[in-house]
Amino acid sequence: MQISANNPNRKSWLPVSEGCDFPIQNIPFGVFLTKDDIITIGTRIGDYVIDLGAFHQLGYFKGIPLTDDMFMQDSLNDFISDGRKTWRLVRNRIADVFDAKNPDLRDNPKNREIIIFDIKDVEMLLPINVGDFTDFSSSKEHATNISLMFRGKENSLTPNWLHFPIGYHGRASSIVVSETLIRRPYGQSLPFGEENPIFGPSKSVDMELETAFVTTDANNFGEPVPVDEARDYIFGMVLLNDWSARDIQQWEYVPLGPFMGKSFATTMSPWIVTLDALEPFKCEGAKKELKPLPYLQQKLKESSYDIKLEAYLQTENGDENLLTKTNFKYMYWSMSQQLAHHTVNGCNIRSGDLMGSGTISGPTKESLASMLELTLGGKEPITLKDGSTRSFFNDGDIVTLKGYCTKDTVRIGFGNCTGKILPPLKYKFPK
Ligand code: MN
Numbered sequence: 001m002q003i004s005a006n007n008p009n010r011k012s013w014l015p016v017s018e019g020c021d022f023p024i025q026n027i028p029f030g031v032f033l034t035k036d037d038i039i040t041i042g043t044r045i046g047d048y049v050i051d052l053g054a055f056h057q058l059g060y061f062k063g064i065p066l067t068d069d070m071f072m073q074d075s076l077n078d079f080i081s082d083g084r085k086t087w088r089l090v091r092n093r094i095a096d097v098f099d100a101k102n103p104d105l106r107d108n109p110k111n112r113e114i115i116i117f118d119i120k121d122v123e124m125l126l127p128i129n130v131g132d133f134t135d136f137s138s139s140k141e142h143a144t145n146i147s148l149m150f151r152g153k154e155n156s157l158t159p160n161w162l163h164f165p166i167g168y169h170g171r172a173s174s175i176v177v178s179e180t181l182i183r184r185p186y187g188q189s190l191p192f193g194e195e196n197p198i199f200g201p202s203k204s205v206d207m208e209l210e211t212a213f214v215t216t217d218a219n220n221f222g223e224p225v226p227v228d229e230a231r232d233y234i235f236g237m238v239l240l241n242d243w244s245a246r247d248i249q250q251w252e253y254v255p256l257g258p259f260m261g262k263s264f265a266t267t268m269s270p271w272i273v274t275l276d277a278l279e280p281f282k283c284e285g286a287k288k289e290l291k292p293l294p295y296l297q298q299k300l301k302e303s304s305y306d307i308k309l310e311a312y313l314q315t316e317n318g319d320e321n322l323l324t325k326t327n328f329k330y331m332y333w334s335m336s337q338q339l340a341h342h343t344v345n346g347c348n349i350r351s352g353d354l355m356g357s358g359t360i361s362g363p364t365k366e367s368l369a370s371m372l373e374l375t376l377g378g379k380e381p382i383t384l385k386d387g388s389t390r391s392f393f394n395d396g397d398i399v400t401l402k403g404y405c406t407k408d409t410v411r412i413g414f415g416n417c418t419g420k421i422l423p424p425l426k427y428k429f430p431k
Contacts, residue, residue, distance in 0.1 A: 001085065001088050001089070001092075002092075003088060003091070003092070003276050003279060004092045004095060004096070005024075005025065005027055005088075005091040005092045005094070005095035005276070005277070006025055006276070006277065006279060006280060007025070007095070008025060008280070008407075008408060008409065008410045010024050010025065010095060010099055010100075011024065011099070011100045012024035012045050012046070012098045012099065012100060013098065013099070013100045013102075013106040014045045014046050014048050014098060014116070015046055016045060016046035017046065017047075019411065020046055020047070020411070020413075021404055021411065021412070021413025021414060021415050022044045022045055022046060022271075022413070022415070023045070023046075023410060023411065023412070024045055024095055024098055024099070025095075025277065025410050025412060026044075026045075026273060026277050026412045026413070027043050027045075027091045027094050027095060027274070027277060028043060028044060028236070028271035028272055028273045028274065028277070028414075029041065029042075029043055029076055029079070029127065029236070029271070029272050029274070030042055030043070030044065030049075030076075030124060030125075030127045030270045030271045030272065031073075031074060031075060031076065031124070031125045031126065031127045031270075032049055032122040032123060032124050032125060032270075033122060033123040033125055034051070034117060034121070034122055035117075035121050035122070039073075039074045039125065040052065040053040040054070040071060040072060041053060041070075041071040041072070041073060041076060041079065042071075042122075043094055044119065044271060045098055047118065047119045047120075048116050048117065048118060048119065049116070049117050049118075049119055049122050050094070050098075050115055050116055050117075051071075051114070051115050051116075051117065052071035052094075053069075053071040053072040054114050054115045055071070055094075055097075055115050056068075056070065056071050058111055058114065058115065060093065060097050060104070060105065061090065061093055064086070064089045064090060064093060065086070066082075066086070066090075070082075074125070074129075075126075075127065075128050075129040075352065076127050076128050076214075076235075076272065076352070077128055077129050077131075077351045077352040078351075080128070080214065080215075080216045080235045080351045080352060081216060081217055081351040083216060084216075084232055084276075087235065087274060087276065088276060091274065091276060091277070124177055124178065124179075124270035124271075125177055125270070126175070126176065126177040126268070126270075127177075127238075127270055127271070127272050128214055128272070128352040128354070129352050130172040130175050130352060130353070130354045131172060131350045131351075131352050131353050132169070132172055132349075132350070132353045132354070133169070133170040133171060133172040133175060133266070133353070133354045133355075133356070134167050134168070134169055134170060134342060134353070134354070134355050134356065135167060135168055135170045135210075135242060135258075135262075135355075135356035135358060136165050136166065136167040136333070136338050136355065136356060136357060136358040137161075137165070137166040137167065137358040137359075138165050138166075138331045138332055138333040138338065138357055138358040138360075139330055139331055139332065139357075139358055139359055139360050139361045139362075139369070140157070140161070140162075140286070140332045141330065141361040141362060141363055141367075141368075142358065142359040142360070142361035142368075142369065142370070142373065143157055143158075143161055143166070143358075144156050144157050145361060145368070145372075145373045146372065146373070149372065149373075149376070149377045150250060150253075162288075162289055162290045162292075162332075163290065163292065163293070164292070164293075164296065164333075164341050165332075165333035165337055165338045165341050166358075167338070167341075167342070167358075168257045168258050170242075170258070170262060170263065170266065170356070171262070171263035171266075172354070174263055174264060174265050174266060175266045175267075175268060175354065176265060176266070176267055176268070176419075177267070177268060177269075177270050178267055178268065178269050178270055178415075178416055178417045178418045178419070179418050179419070180265075180267065180419065181419070181420050181422050182205075182243060182264075182265045182267070182419045182420065182421050182422065183264070183265075183421075183422050183423075183424060183425055184201045184202055184205055184395060184421060184422065184423060184424040185201070185202050185205075185245050185248070185260070185264035185265075185424070186199070186200060186201055186202070186424060186425075186427075186429070187199070187202055187245060187247075187248035187252075187260050187261065188248065188251055188252070188260075189202070189203075189247035189248055189250070189251045190250070190251045197251060199429070201423075201424035202245035202246075202247055202248055202261075203247055203392070204245060204246035204247045204372075204378065204391070204392040205243065205244075205245055205246075205392055205393045205421060206243070206244045206245070206246050206370050206371045206372050206392050206393065207241050207242075207243060207244070207311060207323075207369075207370060207371065207393070207399050207401075208240075208241065208242035208243070208244055208358075208359040208369065208370050209241065209309055209311045209324065209326065209359060209360055209369035209370070209401055210239075210240040210241070210242050210356045210357045210358060210359055210360060210369075211237050211238065211239055211240060211307065211309070211328055211356075211357045211360065211403065212237065212238050212239075212240040212268065212354050212355055212356045212357060213234045213235075213236070213237050213275075213335050213339075213354075213355050213357075214234070214235045214236055214237070214238070214272055214352065214353070214354055214355075215233050215234060215235065215339070215349045215350070215351065215352075215353045215354075215355065216233050216234075216235055216351045217233075217349070217350055217351045218230075218233035218339065218343065218348075218349040218350075219233075219343050219348055219349060220348060221346065221348040222346040222348075223343075223346060223348075224295070224340070224343045224344045224345075224346065225339055225340055225343040225349070226295075226340065227295065227296060227297065227298045227336050227337060227339075227340035228298060228299050228300065228336070230335070230336035230337075230339040230340050231275065231300075231335075231336055233339065233349065234275050234335055234336075234339070235272065235274060235275070236272040236273050236274040236275055236276075236277070236278075237272070237273055237275070237278065237307075237414070238268045238269045238270075238271070238272055238273070238354075238414065238417070239268065239269040239309075239401045239402070239403050239414045239416075239417035240266060240267070240268050240269075240354075240356050240357070240401075240417065241266065241267040241268075241399065241401055241417055241419060242262060242266050242356055242359070243262070243264065243265045243266060243267065243419070244258075244261055244262055244370070244372075245260075245261045245262075245264065246261065246372055246377075246392065247261075248260050248261035249261030249262065265419070266356075267417055267418070267419045268354070268417065269401070269403075269414050269415055269416065269417035270415065271414060271415050273412065273413075273414055277412055278305050278307075278405065278412065280405075280407055280410070281305050281306045281307065281405035281407060281412070282302040282303075282304070282305055282306075283302055283304050283305060283306045283329050284301055284302055284303070284304060284329075285302075285303040285304035285329065285331065285332075285334050286304070286329070286330060286331060286332045288332075292337070295340060295341075295344055296337050296340060296341060298334060298336055298337060298340075300336070303334035303336060303337075304328065304329045304331060304334055305328050305329065305405065306327065306328070306329050306405055307327060307328035307329070307403050307404070307405050308325070308327055308403065308404055308405070308406070309325070309326045309327060309328060309360060309369070309401065309402070309403045310322065310324065310325050310326075310401070310402045310403070311323040311324050311369065311399065311400070311401050311402075312399070312400045312401075312402070313384065313390070313393070313397055313398070313399055313400075314397070314398040314399075314400065315384055315385075315386050315388065315396075315397065316396045317386055319384065319385040319386055321384045321385055323371075323374065323382075324366065324367060324368055324369055324374065325366060325367060326360050326361060326362040326367040326368075326369050327360070327362060327367070328357070328360060328403075330360055330361070330362045330363065330367070331357060331358075331360060335355070335357075338355060339355070342355070359373075361373055371390065371391065371392050371393065372392075375390070375391045375392075378391035378392065379391075393421050394421070395421055395422060395423040396420070396421065397420070397421050398418060398419070398420045398421075399418070399419055399420075399421070400416050400417065400418040401416070401417040401418075402414070402416060402417075
């Protein structure tokens, strides 16, 4: 089936300003709360959100097999379960109804009133009920930088790294939608050169600039997903800030890996941009330094996507400081390889599972995607516009990730993935 929704020449009768992440070619999916306290699934064009529950009720999805309440839900999980064919039919239909040349809804002010809201009048919610969260480590540059800092020169990359996409099972309950406030976490850490750990608020709250993909039900328990089929089971992508308390992380991560230093919060952007919408931005992935084992050998050459990624730090005076500019294409392992590896042991993947890319650091100093790397573990703090310095984030700092693709005149973006750091909770722990 053709993805007619991607037609680059299509224009919408809804206004879309230049440089907007959400032209009619995007049609992402999200969940929002209206002023009338109704939760619904929707999409976005320009600065307008479209209530797909109402759109469906008023008959605009006629002919597409969808249950009546498909979009009147508080998560996209059921819609995602319906699979690629339905996603494509739905996106194509939305593109058709909002096409500048189509009068059906354009010239029906009564229905427009029911279906379309200003983005300012809704509150974005978490788009999926995240069943399981897995975070990978797929930027070779990031893995090398972290290993150098945490484990010393002689251990610059673990011996398994070039053989499979390393990952760990994360925490789904603390995944929050963009703009959720983030409390500085408490935990244990071992100050440099000391023998005994201390307890208190983390002194090194950091970001990890990542993307993540959302899966549909991919396989039966016990059966792997072949690498060349894996893309069929990926619904779309979001931006992900995998907040990390480096002092807690460093003290706890041997021998079982990340735990409390990561599980306090992970922020995701509210709009899931479909893999279909990203199709025109496919590009070759990183060159493999070692031939992987056959189950990870992917036929498709254009296994990556050209997605520009940025992170900004806003200080309390309102200054925006660019922290880094990187690109999704720097990933060593593709999403298909990650999913094939994840399931090769028979682990079943469900609709609404979230798979983090891992920190996407690039090859240059300007493309490092965590403060840990940007400041060499805090040794070389960065200076901000207001003259203050940061090794890690202060209370009150607002961290925003952005991501977008451009080709010819079309720009497809993800919107913002934002979090503000609050001071630690006032709580009396035992002395
Ligand atoms: Mn991470």
